[in-house]
Amino acid sequence: MRIATWNVNSIKQRLDHLVTWLRETQPDIVCLQETKCQDEAFPRLEIEAAGYNVAFHGQKTFNGVAVLSRYPFDQVTMGLPGDDTDDHARFLEAVVSTSEGVIRVASIYLPNGNPAGTEKYPYKLRWMERLASYAAERLTLEEPLVLAGDYNVIPDARDAANPEAWVDDALFLPDTRERFRALIDLGLTEAVRATTDEAGLYSFWDYQAGAWQKNKGIRIDHLLLSPQAADRLTATGIDKHMRGREKPSDHVPVWAELAIAAR
DNA sequence: ATGCCAATGCTACATTGA
Numbered sequence: 001m002r003i004a005t006w007n008v009n010s011i012k013q014r015l016d017h018l019v020t021w022l023r024e025t026q027p028d029i030v031c032l033q034e035t036k037c038q039d040e041a042f043p044r045l046e047i048e049a050a051g052y053n054v055a056f057h058g059q060k061t062f063n064g065v066a067v068l069s070r071y072p073f074d075q076v077t078m079g080l081p082g083d084d085t086d087d088h089a090r091f092l093e094a095v096v097s098t099s100e101g102v103i104r105v106a107s108i109y110l111p112n113g114n115p116a117g118t119e120k121y122p123y124k125l126r127w128m129e130r131l132a133s134y135a136a137e138r139l140t141l142e143e144p145l146v147l148a149g150d151y152n153v154i155p156d157a158r159d160a161a162n163p164e165a166w167v168d169d170a171l172f173l174p175d176t177r178e179r180f181r182a183l184i185d186l187g188l189t190e191a192v193r194a195t196t197d198e199a200g201l202y203s204f205w206d207y208q209a210g211a212w213q214k215n216k217g218i219r220i221d222h223l224l225l226s227p228q229a230a231d232r233l234t235a236t237g238i239d240k241h242m243r244g245r246e247k248p249s250d251h252v253p254v255w256a257e258l259a260i261a262a263r
Numbered sequence: 264a265t266g267c268c269a270a271t272g273c274t275a276c277a278t279t280g281a
Contacts, residue, residue, distance in 0.1 A: 207268035
């Protein structure tokens with residue numbers, strides 16, 4: 001089974017690309033971020049017509065997450081626990097049933113945190129701590145669990161074409177990377193790094209300054225796997241070609257293949 | 264040091280993103 005994550009930067013602007021990509025790559029479960037769409041306007045019918053169940057959690061203008069699944073949803077939960085005052089639509093957890101049991105998946109849109117000198121950065125760090133608390137709790141279930149999304153974290157210098165350009169950025173600051181490491185250290189496996197040590201693998205290229213043409217990318221979209229999911233990891237990939245299409249998202253899909261039979 | 268580009272909401276330009 002293939003599980004993918006993709007920050008689409010507006011579901012409405014990217015609907016044609018999304019449906020084409022679903023047909024081409026046949027993922028079983030997809031976590032989307034930055035849908036930028038209120039729930040009543042979500043293009044549910046078009047996605048259902050492509051063969052997917054869909055759960056979404058959006059808001060006006062910004063943020064917004066969704067999960068698409070070829071499997072039926074047993075359970076859908078919106079919002080990351082730990083702060084009732086946080087009204088950003090950045091987290092959606094779904095439990096799906098397969099012939100080999102349940103899989104728990106969360107679509108994550110972790111706060112950017114820039115500029116780092118403002119209240120945006122402590123919000124990011126607190127959000128990461130809430131995510132770690134959630135992950136620690138879920139890991140006790142000993143289920144296949146996939147936390148997939150736009151983490152807004154460059155884990156390592158080899159994950160940026162020009163790491164020097166990011167040293168003061170909220171995506172690469174030591175506190176950011178430490179908290180990402182702490183999350184991994186709970187017992188999660190970062191799927192792409194579990195399958196390759198290659199440098200030069202990116203999931204985002206800025207629209208500005210010819211970043212795509214110069215391949216000045218960063219790798220910030222990740223899939224974190226519980227031990228029960230990591231044990232079944234067989235392959236990962238980054239659908240880089242999607243960045244070269246007309247009117248692309250600035251992010252591309254990242255996916256992991258798990259040895260769990262499709263229906 | 265700043266704008267570069269793209270999207271939203273709105274219909275001028277501010278805000279957000281990374």
